[in-house]
Amino acid sequence: MVSKSAKGPHNFVVMGAGEVGFHLARKLSKQGHDITVIDTDPAKLERIDDELDVLTVEGNGAHPPVLMSAKVGTADLLIAVSSSDEANLAAARIAKHMGVSRTIVRVGEAQEVIADRRLFEDLFGVDLLLSTQLLTTTRILNTIRGLSTVAVEYLAGGKVQLRKIHLDSDSPLTQKPLRELVMPNNTLVVAFFHGEELIIPSGNDRAEAGDDALILGTTDAIGQAEKMISHGREVIGPVVIAGGGGTGKTVAQMLERVGVKIKIIERDRPRAKQLAAEFPNLEVIHGDATDLQLLKSERVDAAQTFAALTGEDEDNLMACLLAQELEVPQVLALVQRAETSKLWSRLNLHDVFSPRAVAAERIQDYIDSDFSANIVSLQRGAAQVLERRLAEASPAAGVTLAEMDAPRGLIVGAVVRGSKVFVPRGRDRLEVNDLVILFVREEELGTVRLLFPGQEKN
Amino acid sequence: MNLRSTAFFLGRLVMLVAVAELAPLVCSLCYREWADARAFGVSAMLAAILGAALILCGRRTEAYRREGILIVAGSWILASILGAIPYLLTATISSPVDALFESASGFTTTGASVMANIEAAGRGILFWRCFTQWLGGMGIVVLFVALLPELGPGARFLYKMEVPGPSAEALQPRIHDTAKILWKIYLALTATQTILLSLAGMDLYDALTHTFSTLSTGGFSPRNASVAAFDSPLIEIIIVVFMFLAGANFSLYFRVWDQRGWNLLKDAEFRIYLGIALAASTIVSWDLMRHRAYEGFVEASRHGIFQVVSLSTTTGFASTDFDTWPVLSRIILVVLMFIGGCAGSTAGSMKVMRMVIGIKSAIREVRLIFSPNTVLSIFVGGRRVPDTVVRSVSGFFILYISIWALGALALSIGGPDLITTATASAATIGNIGPGLRAVGPTANFAFFGSFDKLLMVVLMWIGRLEVYAIAALFMRSFWRP
Numbered sequence: 001m002v003s004k005s006a007k008g009p010h011n012f013v014v015m016g017a018g019e020v021g022f023h024l025a026r027k028l029s030k031q032g033h034d035i036t037v038i039d040t041d042p043a044k045l046e047r048i049d050d051e052l053d054v055l056t057v058e059g060n061g062a063h064p065p066v067l068m069s070a071k072v073g074t075a076d077l078l079i080a081v082s083s084s085d086e087a088n089l090a091a092a093r094i095a096k097h098m099g100v101s102r103t104i105v106r107v108g109e110a111q112e113v114i115a116d117r118r119l120f121e122d123l124f125g126v127d128l129l130l131s132t133q134l135l136t137t138t139r140i141l142n143t144i145r146g147l148s149t150v151a152v153e154y155l156a157g158g159k160v161q162l163r164k165i166h167l168d169s170d171s172p173l174t175q176k177p178l179r180e181l182v183m184p185n186n187t188l189v190v191a192f193f194h195g196e197e198l199i200i201p202s203g204n205d206r207a208e209a210g211d212d213a214l215i216l217g218t219t220d221a222i223g224q225a226e227k228m229i230s231h232g233r234e235v236i237g238p239v240v241i242a243g244g245g246g247t248g249k250t251v252a253q254m255l256e257r258v259g260v261k262i263k264i265i266e267r268d269r270p271r272a273k274q275l276a277a278e279f280p281n282l283e284v285i286h287g288d289a290t291d292l293q294l295l296k297s298e299r300v301d302a303a304q305t306f307a308a309l310t311g312e313d314e315d316n317l318m319a320c321l322l323a324q325e326l327e328v329p330q331v332l333a334l335v336q337r338a339e340t341s342k343l344w345s346r347l348n349l350h351d352v353f354s355p356r357a358v359a360a361e362r363i364q365d366y367i368d369s370d371f372s373a374n375i376v377s378l379q380r381g382a383a384q385v386l387e388r389r390l391a392e393a394s395p396a397a398g399v400t401l402a403e404m405d406a407p408r409g410l411i412v413g414a415v416v417r418g419s420k421v422f423v424p425r426g427r428d429r430l431e432v433n434d435l436v437i438l439f440v441r442e443e444e445l446g447t448v449r450l451l452f453p454g455q456e457k458n
Numbered sequence: 459m460n461l462r463s464t465a466f467f468l469g470r471l472v473m474l475v476a477v478a479e480l481a482p483l484v485c486s487l488c489y490r491e492w493a494d495a496r497a498f499g500v501s502a503m504l505a506a507i508l509g510a511a512l513i514l515c516g517r518r519t520e521a522y523r524r525e526g527i528l529i530v531a532g533s534w535i536l537a538s539i540l541g542a543i544p545y546l547l548t549a550t551i552s553s554p555v556d557a558l559f560e561s562a563s564g565f566t567t568t569g570a571s572v573m574a575n576i577e578a579a580g581r582g583i584l585f586w587r588c589f590t591q592w593l594g595g596m597g598i599v600v601l602f603v604a605l606l607p608e609l610g611p612g613a614r615f616l617y618k619m620e621v622p623g624p625s626a627e628a629l630q631p632r633i634h635d636t637a638k639i640l641w642k643i644y645l646a647l648t649a650t651q652t653i654l655l656s657l658a659g660m661d662l663y664d665a666l667t668h669t670f671s672t673l674s675t676g677g678f679s680p681r682n683a684s685v686a687a688f689d690s691p692l693i694e695i696i697i698v699v700f701m702f703l704a705g706a707n708f709s710l711y712f713r714v715w716d717q718r719g720w721n722l723l724k725d726a727e728f729r730i731y732l733g734i735a736l737a738a739s740t741i742v743s744w745d746l747m748r749h750r751a752y753e754g755f756v757e758a759s760r761h762g763i764f765q766v767v768s769l770s771t772t773t774g775f776a777s778t779d780f781d782t783w784p785v786l787s788r789i790i791l792v793v794l795m796f797i798g799g800c801a802g803s804t805a806g807s808m809k810v811m812r813m814v815i816g817i818k819s820a821i822r823e824v825r826l827i828f829s830p831n832t833v834l835s836i837f838v839g840g841r842r843v844p845d846t847v848v849r850s851v852s853g854f855f856i857l858y859i860s861i862w863a864l865g866a867l868a869l870s871i872g873g874p875d876l877i878t879t880a881t882a883s884a885a886t887i888g889n890i891g892p893g894l895r896a897v898g899p900t901a902n903f904a905f906f907g908s909f910d911k912l913l914m915v916v917l918m919w920i921g922r923l924e925v926y927a928i929a930a931l932f933m934r935s936f937w938r939p
Binding site: 011029034035036043046049050051052053054055 | 611613614616628630631632633634635844846
């Protein structure tokens, strides 16, 4: 693959002139990149034509002639951020066939990214699959829980996670050597990022404040490890969420998993009923979150956190102002229109999340990092995460980790065996048909091929 | 209205004119015309001082639509005024109004002249005359955009305001790169034609000056008799070919080079443009034959083709005195003057593309009379024309024809006859140059009064910037939002 410098001017094709597309086109064009924007709506393109120095192409990006006239074949990157997931995926596949170097596809639902990322990547030639909802939800969760997680990556269809956590001087990882630290079961400290350097630590190593740590663990257990490392709030007070749509629902669901008391206020009766049926542990209230009487009677003033996550900016604004009036310590809001974010910052809210800005930021990160999609290969491909199915012929089958004596640059991070997921220790034995998650430094890729023969997957 | 940002941009543009005036200075030095060289030096200095003053007064801020319109219109007005100074300082033309007319006629690639004896002027000044046409042909604002990469999004609007045609096509994501490509194509054509004309027997000076006014479809010649002075069929063939190329959309040449297997005939507008030229040449040649205007078929078609291409591309070169032609031929030439070349070319007038869209839109209206509920879109070459473009084309027609008619009306107050005033108005608003009768190919525009000349200067600006940019300046709400 051709790798150009991250700073050099690139040729990008942006499909979809919505909020994210427009925002990105403006930002990237100002940085000196050459941008072509595709959209079906001539009115949107006209606005872009008026305000930005970019080329516009009218048409559906999933149609080959349209991609052809946008000259996607010679572009460095296709950013498919139109409102249709299917069109985005199809465009990525066609563009790859035409010769585009890389593709980014945005999908709506968080679940698609968690469960089917690799499938999409392989099937549709997607280099970076992202869900606006997932990115936003993760940010909101981290803020509520007081965690300093920078990025999350889902592996093995969401059963295993890799998290990059920022370490401050309070973190136990910076105080004691790794050997003296008792990590929760089924979690593992994989690496430290010290500036540009990637360190695979031994028992005697200790991180420095300001480093990032990379933690791998099963989805059930990683929360504990994360809390321990980033000194997150031990006990989270009651949380009130306004709006039970996609984002609100996902946030509630994930908070519930760590045992937080949650109330959801939903205006739509059928949706409220459905939520209550789906999550018996949630307290679902049917009502209007912009109604002060309702908020008072539901004792919102006693909540630790109030998150306004409805789809309407105006409702969120109103609800937040009311929650502030009730002196809720932490007030969060979801803002759809990215350009109003500045106005919101005057309100003294704890934090404001704009899904569009979050997605644009993630894409910008991807471009700035020389097109490295996953968080471990941020160090210019110094290390990779691989998923391998253990074949019968594999020398690693039937061997314990201690016997295998893998070099330091090769870590067997997790094993998925049927429905069981665990982080293996020295005495655990690998079996045929296990799905193993490997964390590998560049120089040990040969060893991997030897021990775990199979299809090369990134 | 942000006058300071306008001043900043205009200042830089004036600087560009100052640099451009160094070219005729060098030419004057080559021909040992010391006084003329000094006149160009002084003119360049004056332009540089004005440019510096504007830049100092101005401030670099974002330019929006109003500022963009003022920048484009102001560029042409200032360039024409500054371009007139060398005519005065070299004493080629004594009246300031005449000098402005000659200069505006140059920059707008009109080619109408007030100079009776052209060959009496210095070599440097005649070089300047053709050079202004060359600069104005591809567009001074487009040149400006091509030279300055940092203009940003505002440059896109400037580009659209200057490039002729209903919708300016961008070839590259950045408008700066598009402008650069257009200028490169222009330079390549200039080099090719200069070499060919030299090979055909012209000296370098004649080859270069005629190339300048051919590719810009301007029509100035340093000879009194225009192209007829050389009386060479070979030179006429070369000039016909390059006039025709200059009257076609320049972005087509980029596509030919960029896309394998693509040729000019795949473009709908080019096909119609070619068809009009072929049909008109045939009829005019036949008409000339019929009236025995020339000796034999070859001679008739030689002048027929040359004049048809010369007037339909709005160049205005003369290989013969077409004012003496039979009426059918003259009518065809007048019709061609109103059609003009293609969108995105250096040609003036209404443009083939607008004609096509306009006629199709009119046909649509007719169909809607008997089937009012039909939803009809307008297609040109298989591509749908957006309704905003159709609307702007209709508006353009009305404005163009009204302004032409008003121009003819105003000129006839002191004008000699109907044909003279009507074609003088058409020849200036269409950036063509010669008309018929008293403004025919062997005559000039000197006899008009000062008011008439100023009016025609405005007509030339209106024609070059395709009405809207100049028309906006006459709207009260433009100045007071």
